[in-house]
Each structure stands twice: as C-alpha cells, then as structure tokens.
Amino acid sequence: xxxxxxxxxxxxxxxxxxxxxxxxxxxxxxxxxxxxxxxxxxxxxxxxxxxxxxxxxxxxxxxxxxxxxxxxxxxxxxxxxxxxxxxxxxxxxxxxxxxxxxxxxxxxxxxxxxxxxxxxxxxxxxxxxxxxxxxxxxxxxxxxxxxxxxxxxxxxxxxxxxxxxxxxxxxxxxxxxxxxxxxxxxxxxxxxxxxxxxxxxx
Amino acid sequence: xxxxxxxxxxxxxxxxxxxxxxxxxxxxxxxxxxxxxxxxxxxxxxxxxxxxxxxxxxxxxxxxxxxxxxxxxxxxxxxxxxxxxxxxxxxxxxxxxxxxxxxxxxxxxxxxxxxxxxxxxxxxxxxxxxxxxxxxxxxxxxxxxxxxxxxxxxxxxxxxxxxxxxxxxxxxxxxx
Numbered sequence: 001x002x003x004x005x006x007x008x009x010x011x012x013x014x015x016x017x018x019x020x021x022x023x024x025x026x027x028x029x030x031x032x033x034x035x036x037x038x039x040x041x042x043x044x045x046x047x048x049x050x051x052x053x054x055x056x057x058x059x060x061x062x063x064x065x066x067x068x069x070x071x072x073x074x075x076x077x078x079x080x081x082x083x084x085x086x087x088x089x090x091x092x093x094x095x096x097x098x099x100x101x102x103x104x105x106x107x108x109x110x111x112x113x114x115x116x117x118x119x120x121x122x123x124x125x126x127x128x129x130x131x132x133x134x135x136x137x138x139x140x141x142x143x144x145x146x147x148x149x150x151x152x153x154x155x156x157x158x159x160x161x162x163x164x165x166x167x168x169x170x171x172x173x174x175x176x177x178x179x180x181x182x183x184x185x186x187x188x189x190x191x192x193x194x195x196x197x198x199x200x201x202x
Numbered sequence: 203x204x205x206x207x208x209x210x211x212x213x214x215x216x217x218x219x220x221x222x223x224x225x226x227x228x229x230x231x232x233x234x235x236x237x238x239x240x241x242x243x244x245x246x247x248x249x250x251x252x253x254x255x256x257x258x259x260x261x262x263x264x265x266x267x268x269x270x271x272x273x274x275x276x277x278x279x280x281x282x283x284x285x286x287x288x289x290x291x292x293x294x295x296x297x298x299x300x301x302x303x304x305x306x307x308x309x310x311x312x313x314x315x316x317x318x319x320x321x322x323x324x325x326x327x328x329x330x331x332x333x334x335x336x337x338x339x340x341x342x343x344x345x346x347x348x349x350x351x352x353x354x355x356x357x358x359x360x361x362x363x364x365x366x367x368x369x370x371x372x373x374x375x376x377x378x
Contacts, residue, residue, distance in 0.1 A: 013217040013224070017233060022315040023299070025293030029236035033295040037230045039336075043242065043255055060249065067241035075235040084327035112232045133221045136234060152238075162314035166280045 002094045003102040005109075005117065011088050012110035028078030037135040044151060045139045061151060066182075068155025069162075073176050076160055077169045079107055096124060097164040104160050107131065114153050114194070124165040127179075128156050131194035137187035144190030148183040154196050157181045161198045177201055210282075212274070213280055226293070227273075229266050236321025243318060243333050252335045259339025260346075260353065266290070267347040280304070280348055287344040296337060304345060305325040309375035311341050311358070319364035327365055332360035341373050354378065 017034055019025045025032040044064050051057035071146060079085055080100055091104040102118055109115050114134030121127050136150040158181035166175030185195035216225045224231050246255040267287055271277055277286055284301050291299045297316040303309055313319070318334045341358040349355075355377060362372035 009222065010219075012220075013222075016213075016215055017295075018213075019295050020291045021298075023295065023297040024315055024317060024320065025295035028235070031295070031317055031324070032233055032235055032239065033239055033317050034224075034226065034231045034329050035239075035285045035294055035296075036266055037232050038289070040234070040242075040259055042258040042262060043246075046254055046258060047251060058237070059304075060245075062240075063245045063248070067238050067245060070241060071235050074237050078235075092264035111221050112217070112222065112224040112230075133223070133245070135223065135230060 003089070003099050003106065003181060004092055004104070005106040008089055008092075008103060008106035009110045012084065012107050013112075015084065028075055028082050030075050030078050037138065040152070041136060041139050042181045044136075045149065045152075046151070048147065057147075064151035065155045068152040069159050069172060069176055070155075072156030072159025072172075073162055073173055076156070076163050080104060080163070101127070101160060101164050105165075108156065108160075113156065114150075115198075116153060116157075116194075125200065127157065127161050127198040129153070129196040129198070131196070133188075134187065134194060137194065140188045145186075145188050148186045148194075149188050150183055150186055150194050150196070153194060154181040154183050157196045157198050205316070210277075210294060211286055212270075213293060227266070227270060230305065231309065236317060236324060239303045239318055240321045240325050240333075243322070243335060246335060247333070254333040256339040256358075259336045260342045262337075262343075263340045264343035264347055264353060267343055271347065283342070283348040284344070287348065287355055291337075291340060291344075294340075296340065299337075299341075301344075304348065304375075307377045309345060309356075311344075311373045311375065313337060313364070313371040313373075316364055319371060328362075329365045332363035332371070333349065333365050334360055334363065334371060337371075338373060341375060 048060050093099040114131040116129050116131040119128050119130050158179045161179035162175045166178035179198050180201040181196050181198040183196050185191040214227050246252045267356045287322050288299050298314040338358040342356045345356040356375050358373045358375045361374050362368045364371045
C-alpha cells in the first residue's frame with residue numbers, strides 16, 4: 001500500500017477555497033460551495049423526521065442518498081483528475097483502481113465530509129467503509145436515534161465504487177447506480193463509528 | 203490563518219486534525235458541489251418542501267451572520283453589516299449579490315451571479331420557475347440579522363430568475 005493517508009489529509013485539508021470576483025467557486029470540474037454543515041443537517045433531518053410513514057421516509061431517504069451519489073460521482077471524478085490530486089496523490093498510486101479508492105477516501109476526509117477510511121475492499125465486489133467522526137451524526141445531541149442518517153457518506157461511498165469499477169467516466173452519469181451502499185452502523189444511533197457496505201446493485 | 207477577503211470580511215479557516223472537520227470563522231463548514239445543492243433543491247421541489255429548504259437556509263445563515271456581528275462589534279452600521287453579508291454570500295460560493303434597498307418593511311435584492319442557478323443550468327438547462335430557495339433563505343437571514351429582528355420576520359420571494367433565462371435574479375422582500 002503506497003497511499004499515505006495521513007500525508008494526503010494533511011496537505012489536502014490546507015487548501016483554502018475562495019470565490020472568484022463573482023462569488024463563484026469553480027474547481028474539480030464543478031461549482032463548489034462551502035456552506036455550514038448545520039444547513040445540510042437541518043434540511044435532511046427535518047425532512048425525514050416528519051415523514052408520515054415508512055414508505056415516505058424511505059422515498060425521502062433515497063433522494064438524499066441519491067443527491068450524494070451523483071455529487072460523489074461527478075465531484076469524485078473531478079477530484080481524481082485535478083491538479084491537486086496529481087500533485088499529492090497520483091505519485092503514490094501503484095495499483096489501479098484500488099489505490100485510487102484509498103486515496104479518494106483520504107481526500108474525502110480532508111474535505112471534511114467524514115473521517116472515513118476503507119476497512120475492506122474486494123475489487124469490483126464489495127467495499128466496507130468506517131467513519132469515526134462525521135457531521136451527519138451531529139443531528140443527535142443526546143441519546144441515540146433509531147434512524148441511520150449518514151445519507152451523504154453512503155451516497156458518496158457508492159459513487160466512488162461506480163467510478164472505480166463502473167466503467168469509463170460518463171459526464172451524463174450513466175454508471176451511477178452500478179453499486180449501492182447500505183449504512184449498517186451509525187454514531188447517531190449509538191455505535192462507536194458509522195459503517196457502510198457497498199455492493200453491486202441488485 | 204486569518205486573511206482579509208476583498209475589503210473587510212474576515213476569513214478564518216481552520217481544520218481540526220483530530221475530528222477532521224473544517225471551520226470558517228468558528229462555524230463548521232463543508233465543501234459540496236452544485237450537483238448536491240441542485241439535487242437538494244430538486245428534492246425540495248418534488249416533495250413540496252421548498253419552504254423547509256428556505257427555512258433551514260435562513261436559520262443556519264442567521265446564526266453565522268449574528269455571530270460575526272457579535273464577534274466584530276466594529277461592524278455596527280446597517281451599511282457595514284450589509285457589506286459584510288454580501289461578502290459572506292460570496293465567501294460561501296453562493297454568488298454575487300446586490301442589495302437594491304433594505305427597509306423595516308420591504309426590500310429588494312439582485313443576484314448578479316448565483317451558484318444555484320449556474321449549477322442548475324449546467325446540470326439541467328433552463329427551468330420554468332425559480333429554484334433558488336437557498337439564497338432566498340440567506341436573504342431573509344440577512345434582513346433579520348442586519349435589522350436585529352426575530353427569525354421569520356421577513357419573506358423573500360424570487361420574482362426573476364437566471365435559471366428562467368433572465369440576466370440576473372431578483373428577490374422581493376416583504377414583512378410578514
């Protein structure tokens with residue numbers, strides 16, 4: 001394993017993301033924003049917590065997950081083709097696409113999405129990710145919820161597997177959904193960490 | 203590090219190596235892309251929850267602006283506070299804003315550029331109705347924070363939209 005996760009996090013987390021003269025942040029082939037985490041958390045939690053029944057809850061949860069899935073696919077591709085990636089991560093890559101995946105989760109962590117790393121990878125089959133600290137768990141301040149709520153981590157994790165094993169990148173996102181992710185543990189649910197299992201979509 | 207962005211807003215970006223979280227001026231922030239922000243918007247439209255999206259934006263941005271003004275008591279006039287709020291909007295990457303007027307009972311704000319609209323156009327092309335509920339929430343927060351009134355006092359409605367083909371977006375603000 002040539003990927004130096006600690007070094008990637010240290011270097012990539014230092015990047016200041018500032019807008020141009022029009023207040024727009026362009027980078028990684030997308031328009032970027034840097035909003036407070038409280039905004040994303042509040043919408044997701046207020047939306048899902050008032051679902052009248054399980055069917056509606058699952059529909060809303062899928063849409064939140066899907067937003068991250070698309071985001072992760074396109075932004076993930078932007079990250080792994082960026083100048084920053086080429087300068088910091090690319091020289092560490094020996095095995096493709098597995099090392100790219102390990103590097104991508106280091107950048108994922110550096111961006112503040114979650115302190116998340118791969119704990120198991122079966123190429124083109126299965127990925128297990130653990131998140132030891134993540135903003136989506138902040139929805140619970142006391143006690144534990146019975147609703148796994150890390151839709152963003154789940155969606156992006158699936159997207160990274162789509163990028164790794166779903167074929168060539170498609171700007172229209174056709175490979176999105178080659179893999180799917182299920183959250184099986186959550187800090188918001190009282191677990192010590194969040195755990196996410198990505199497998200081929202059924 | 204602390205640096206000056208444009209004329210006067212302070213930008214203090216820190217990364218906590220223990221928790222792996224980013225903070226801007228003391229508030230946790232996270233990088234996301236236009237796919238994420240526009241899909242949240244599309245979700246809100248599909249679920250008839252655009253008011254919720256706006257409310258969440260207003261509540262979140264209000265906290266940030268209020269805190270900034272408390273931490274920087276030299277920013278005390280309405281003009282200075284508006285100037286900071288305009289720059290904060292850009293610092294978030296949300297675009298470039300022009301406040302045409304702000305009063306106790308009404309106001310008007312123009313967006314010269316917009317993250318949500320540019321992102322929507324890039325992802326899906328034009329649309330037949332306004333989509334920028336996140337900025338509408340920001341504008342409500344700005345009016346309330348600058349004037350020091352309670353949350354929910356103002357209502358911002360997008361009456362002209364870049365995503366519908368206009369050169370700029372226009373928001374009318376009324377007191378509820």
